[in-house]
Amino acid sequence: MKLVGTFVFGAVLAGAGLAYYVHERSNATGQSYVEVLRQFPGEFRRTYDSTRERALLALEEGLKAARLREDQVERELVAAGGTGPAVE
Amino acid sequence: MPVSLVVVAASTPSTVLRYAAAFFLIAVAIGLVFALIRLGKTLSQAERMMGDVNNEVVPLLKQATETLDGVNTELEKLDTVMGTVVDVTEKVDATTRAVEAAVTVPAKKAAAFGAGVSQAVSSLFGRHERGTPDDDFDSSWDRDRQHEAAPWATSSSAADRAHEPASEGSAPAGPADDDATVSDQTDAGPAVAVDDQESEPEAAQPGTGDADTSPGESES
Numbered sequence: 623m624k625l626v627g628t629f630v631f632g633a634v635l636a637g638a639g640l641a642y643y644v645h646e647r648s649n650a651t652g653q654s655y656v657e658v659l660r661q662f663p664g665e666f667r668r669t670y671d672s673t674r675e676r677a678l679l680a681l682e683e684g685l686k687a688a689r690l691r692e693d694q695v696e697r698e699l700v701a702a703g704g705t706g707p708a709v710e
Numbered sequence: 711m712p713v714s715l716v717v718v719a720a721s722t723p724s725t726v727l728r729y730a731a732a733f734f735l736i737a738v739a740i741g742l743v744f745a746l747i748r749l750g751k752t753l754s755q756a757e758r759m760m761g762d763v764n765n766e767v768v769p770l771l772k773q774a775t776e777t778l779d780g781v782n783t784e785l786e787k788l789d790t791v792m793g794t795v796v797d798v799t800e801k802v803d804a805t806t807r808a809v810e811a812a813v814t815v816p817a818k819k820a821a822a823f824g825a826g827v828s829q830a831v832s833s834l835f836g837r838h839e840r841g842t843p844d845d846d847f848d849s850s851w852d853r854d855r856q857h858e859a860a861p862w863a864t865s866s867s868a869a870d871r872a873h874e875p876a877s878e879g880s881a882p883a884g885p886a887d888d889d890a891t892v893s894d895q896t897d898a899g900p901a902v903a904v905d906d907q908e909s910e911p912e913a914a915q916p917g918t919g920d921a922d923t924s925p926g927e928s929e930s
Contacts (some may be wrong), residue, residue: 684830691825695818
């Protein structure tokens with residue numbers, strides 16, 4: 623019963639979000655709701671692909687920046703007289 | 711002639727010598743007595759001095775001994791304190807090393823994590839704000855809307871696609887692909903019309919795949 627309620631709640635939320643999106647997009651473009659709904663899967667797919675590509679790129683850059691920062695902190699600790707990597 | 715003179719005259723050499731010896735011995739005896747008296751006085755003064763020194767130095771030595779005992783006791787206490795200080799210093803050093811080892815690595819990881827997250831977020835959202843070829847999906851809706859509202863404007867997309875490589879131009883044209891290469895048409899009605907005139911012969915080529923979309927889809 624609890625699972626069914628969760629599904630119903632999620633479906634209601636998804637439907638409300640989709641309705642809001644269709645309404646806003648229709649207002650912005652002047653298209654009808656049906657046209658907006660018809661183009662929704664393609665737009666969703668492209669948005670998903672683009673977001674995924676950007677996220678992967680951002681992840682790589684973040685990992686690179688993290689490694690650089692870690693090396694920098696390690697050098698600062700060694701220069702400050704700390705034990706540095708010998709502690710590890 | 712008196713008898714004494716005769717006696718003296720008769721015994722002159724030996725008697726004179728004997729008198730002289732007696733006189734000498736008497737003088738020596740007097741000198742010795744005087745020297746012995748002085749020596750006795752000196753010895754008595756030395757004895758008194760030694761007694762006085764003995765009476766004064768012994769308490770001083772006793773006090774010095776007591777003082778040295780106190781100093782030794784204090785030194786023993788100081789030695790104990792120094793040992794304690796050394797132990798405390800070693801413990802502090804060990805604690806500091808442990809804390810450093812426990813704090814350094816997480817701090818380093820935290821700094822790296824923060825830098826990585828910051829770079830990733832700035833890369834993710836900054837790139838989106840700067841604008842990449844596939845970033846602005848909102849404009850695609852405007853393009854679709856213009857494509858539907860102004861069929862003459864679609865030739866602009868055909869003109870744009872004509873400059874693109876053949877691989878991209880030969881892609882299948884669908885409802886979602888119409889907005890892929892359309893330039894900004896929202897504020898360029900006459901300008902697009904000029905582009906249309908220039909690019910109509912190229913857009914009419916059969917290999918582009920978009921030439922048939924401008925009149926056909928606009929009417930539909």
